[in-house]
Amino acid sequence: MDKMPAWADAVLVPLISILLAAILSALVILAIGENPVEAFNLMVEGALMRSAGWGYTLYYTTNFIFTGLCAAVAFHAKMFNIGGEGQAMIGGLGVALVCLFIPFPHWTVALLVAIVAAGAFGALWALIPAYLQAKRGSHIVITTIMFNFIASAVLNYVLVNLLRPQGAMDPATARFPEATQLPTFQDMFATADNPLFRGSPANVTFFLAVLACVAFWFLMWRTRLGYEIRAFGHSESAVKYAGISPVRITIVAMLISGGLAGMMALNTTMGEAERLVMNATEGAGFIGIAVALMGRSHPVGIFLAALLFGFLYQGGAELALWTNIPRELITVIQALVILFTGALDNMVRMPLERLFVALGRKDA
Amino acid sequence: MTDTAPAIELKGISKSFGPVQANKDIAMRVMPGTIHGIIGENGAGKSTLMSILYGFYKADRGEIFIGGKEARITDSQSAIAAGIGMVFQHFKLVQNFTVLENIILGAEDGPMLRPSLARARGVLKQLSDEYELSVDPDQLIENLSVGHQQRVEILKALYRQADILILDEPTGVLTPAEADHLFRILDNLRSEGKTIILITHKLREIMEITDTVSVMRRGQMTATVKTAETSPGELAELMVGRKVLLQVDKSPAKVGAPILQIENLRHVDSHGVERLRGVSLEVRAGEVLGIAGVAGNGQSELLEVLGGYADATGSVTVNGKPLPLTGTGADGAARRKTGIAHVPEDRQTEGLIMPYTAWENTVFGYHREPEFQSGMLMDNAKIREQAQDKMTRYDVRPPDPSLPAKAFSGGNQQKIVLAREIERDPDVLLIGQPTRGVDIGAIEFIHKEIIRLRDTGKAILLVSVELDEIFALSDRIAVMFDGQVMGERMPNETDQTELGLLMAGVTERPGGDPIKAVDAALEQKEQREASQHD
Amino acid sequence: MDFMTLLQVLDSTVRLATPLLLACLAGLFSERSGVVDIGLEGKMLAAAFASAAIAAVSGSVWLGLLAGIVSASLMSALHGLASITFRGNQLISGVAINFLASGLTVLIAQSWFGQGGRTPSLMGGGRFESITLPFANALRDVPVLGPIYAELISGHSILVYVAFLMVPLSWWVLFRTRFGLRLRAVGESPEAVDTAGISVVGLRFAAIGICGLLCGLAGAYLATGLQAGFVREMTAGRGYIALAALIFAKWRPVYALWACLLFGLLQAVALRYQNIDLGGITIPVQVMDALPYILTVIILAGFVGKAIPPRASGEPYVKER
């Protein structure tokens, strides 16, 4: 079946797809009367040419790595977890609770406990849909969508009625204590005469995300559990034959998936806002799906795709700052990227395959 | 049209799927009112050629003449218009539609359904009477036996007034009695002047019914001969390209103590239909117990229950130790620990993970064994090494453990599964359809392996729909019909006819028309299933 | 609850159920043909915007309706291109369409009207007025039935009646016509349809076209029937609820009606009775707000059990042996 070399499938197809999305985006920008070249320059300038820009790009990247891994685990088990958003919200609640109510001596301890809390809360939020899928056959796409809405209501209730400091307007918790604040890139890399990453929110959780990528690789391709998850994703009937419980795999995979989504909250809640706000997730759960797809559910791909979306977010912010382009343009660009890399990738792959077959014939 | 014009003539048909050349420059002529057989190894390109004739695929090159006139067959619609009907290997029926709805689908009279359905009901009645093709027009397809589903497929073609009928491996799923019935229908159709193309792997069938036969090999048409002027041996040689042994050598079994004992086994499927209805069997050390039966009579469920992935009631013991049949402990992994190995019926959806590499597949189901672990991780290096060794010993071609399972041909996939299951040195080997879709060369090897394992004193439970295979391998034969064991026979004390009737639920040789008795038994089965289905 | 309140809740139910019903039937046609569509939300949104924009510019609600249908159909065509022609992942395509609609509607609205992603308020002929059915006022005083007729049945915009008529019509099309037979077949077994000489692609595009049409009606109803203009994200998750209703309805038109009415009722009740006081324990508004979603989950878990979708849905059709 080797119609096309693997590198072409992994690199060339997404690249051409992104290019197509970019061209269409440029047309949209032209249509609303702006200059696409200038816009692109602004985006690159603001996202990649300054250390603070990188600080933001990597901050968003961190979010998307976590949600991308979240979607990818589910994909490997042939499930579509649209609930990353809700799981991340509830993960944030876990982070907030430990940060607010446990007096930590040092951020390292706080981070360790918060990782557990974020993961556990996110996983917990994935548990019910997982259980229902495994035991009752309730479609996980629908249940996770519903759980996003429910998470939002839960968070709203908790923030408005329970965790909000007296008199505060924001539906948000109080600021976390000093000891729980994570070191940012600025804290880590800036020197007196070289103020790198000034004010940007990228923080240690970025390294945690990278670590998560590595752990994900080991889990999926080096452990029995990963072997079973992938096998389940390829063939449910084969897995039954082998004596692997589909119920167990469904639930475990979703718990891992939800846990990863929950950990995204470490970045936004503990790393950036240093308090829990209502809309901390901002659709990153959905972007994660696109990231996982683009990244072919492989950690390296996910990292690169997350970087691309991080760039889009940060570049988009710069556009909003220095031009009059409405922020919805970024939504449109995201939609186009998802469309071309996720849904229309065969449009690129099919002609490419034909090309490679033709080239192969000539060689032979 | 003169009477010498061939009903079908193909010239220079070529087709490739990417790098695979499935048909190479094929020419073929079939005269009207004849039955033309096509044989060839798996993957030889038979189905592809017929799909081209039916407009399902488009040929890269070549011409098709129907009744002497060039026909431009661009899609199934134009093939149907040219009077061609096809019964595919895998039926193309809508499972939750009625027979009638399936018949009219695509051949409706007008935009409204009712008149079409009413007319079809009449035509159907007439056709069934004419060709002995009776089937309940209002029954849902999913409630029909495969044999009846096939009748629906034939009726579909006749309803569309096909003059040319293509049947792709129609007998693989039929009891011998049903196959006989089918051949009688085909005979009828031939005498009506219809032209029939019959694809089959069974040389016996070719010899029995066809007028002419073509042999395909590796995408090419290697020979076309008059059936009367050839022999099975010659055809086999033409197919494979070398002499083939059509019989397995085997010494008498040295039977030992009972290993696997099954008592009153019952199983209800997810739709509430009882699939096993009190099965009792015993397999002893050093023997092959062959289970004969038409697909869908509980054999698959028997294997699933024994393999640990379907719940049941009753009792199963291995070496005297009872096995749990529900709940925890009733799964494939636990069964493996008790010494049961299982070569499943469907290697592609059960036995192998197709995208996994061969080496990953060689531990599938055994991947939690301590010997394949190093610390928390799997010891991939070791697994790979052992896989290489197994593949060499089982002559898997190509012997490359890093290829994905889907890149191997059917026979070689089966060898990978066999290697995995046999290498664990089990006490009991469950083996379903060991050579389904495998060609003659590989069959030879697989049969030898099974006999070799028997001779080391293992208890082997073999399920197969191929009676030839059952006879070739079994030391004892049990026949299943409708979830029950209809009887046990010794291979040298019975014949295909008797087994065939047992397979259709008829326990005594009927005095009258066997077809009637068979039909009655089948109908009873269908009714029970339909009434239990929720 | 007295009779009038009940009527008003039911009245509100009908209004809230209408967009759900149209979207649900849209999804029904699509999924019956084997194309899963989580982009209902986006299509409705696009239609809501286009209908309001064109109605505002032209002053004709009918032109607006047409524009709504066209724009939802364009979105459908995109979904078809991705999931039928190029056999892409249908869920991803749906997600992308939701994003696209969410961004494009505001972007275009802003560049046309400069009102922050809103269309101007529709007046007069730019809106679907509510229709008073014959004798509604005369019969109002007849006990019980009078108010039911006058309050509940009469007095909705024409699209409401269209939506309810769509239920028997959809049933009839699906189960009584050749097209319906083929449509249901292609969602169950595309290879059966293909070998019968019917184009799978053609049928699926037809189904998706109907889906676009119905989403167009749903969006137009939101922006020009219920409201007098478009505001950003005005579909507010209704596409997802419609999907849940579709599963609840087991992909059948008449059940779809009941499912959508149930969801409409839930919303109507939640809107009217916030903070229900149950003898000391107050149920917070958040619970009422989340109730439809919670109920969906409960329904999926318990009552429907294993809802079995059309067998081929979600899978692109690839010819095979």
Place this chain on the structure above:
Amino acid sequence: DPALVYDLGGKFDKSFNEAAYNGAEAWAAETGGSYRDIELQSEAQREQALRRFAEAGFNPVVTTGFSMSSPIASVAPDYPDTKFVTIDGFVDPEEHPNVLSILFSEHEGSYLVGMMAAMASETGTVSFVGGMDVPLIRKFACGYAQGAKAANPDIEVISNMTGTTPAAWNDPVKGSELASAQISQGSDVIFAAAGGTGIGVLQTAADQDILSIGVDSNQNALHPGQVLTSMLKRVDVAVQDAMTAGADLETGVTVLGLAENGVDYAMDENNADLVSEDMVAALDAAREQIVSGEVTVHDYSSDDSCPALSF
């Protein structure tokens, strides 16, 4: 040059942010100056926008929305020469001398329109539709209820929130249904403080021929003759003033209540026929009492409770 940062609702929300935009435009028109603005898209952009504007030399940097106070508190020390303004937010002036916090007494303005609602009501029932259930909106509702009860102790006040997610700001359909429900419960004046959702509320009120009250900006013109009044929150004035002051902006905390004309009710030709002289007189009297301290309107956010309404 000054810069302006809008909250997540976006520039043209027909109420709060749009008022800020109008103020900036008015300043630009008056002085011929130019300014930069940005609509935030995500939480993390809050600080980013502040920093980027401060770095680029914009001064003052004006922000809308209570959510900006936290980011300002963390950014302000890094740019001591830049003045930051947080409208609706509070930043401790002791710690951050370069920040001006502008707070509005929404409860006072709401009190006045509540009075007007009660007086205009013929059924003895008035109502409130909020957007997302957050404390700020409860503050509006609470003031409104107090005003209504002050004008007519027997008045019935119904209050509903649209939802608990940000979608509640943009669901006019739900707004309509809420309004309908309230109307059927007898309400004949509805105050909507619900962003885009309010559009639906006002529409339904107009369609069903009862009165509504707009919020933040003057929304009387949306349905001339059918919007009783609008509770004005003079964000536009605050923005314009801040921009006019420029780099010399005086920092600290400013509370803009009735006394400062920071909140008010809108009168124009669209509602002239709806508001009687009695009403104007009563409202003027109440305004005086509040300004003088004779009457205090309870602020929900001061202790998260409301004497006139339960949530």
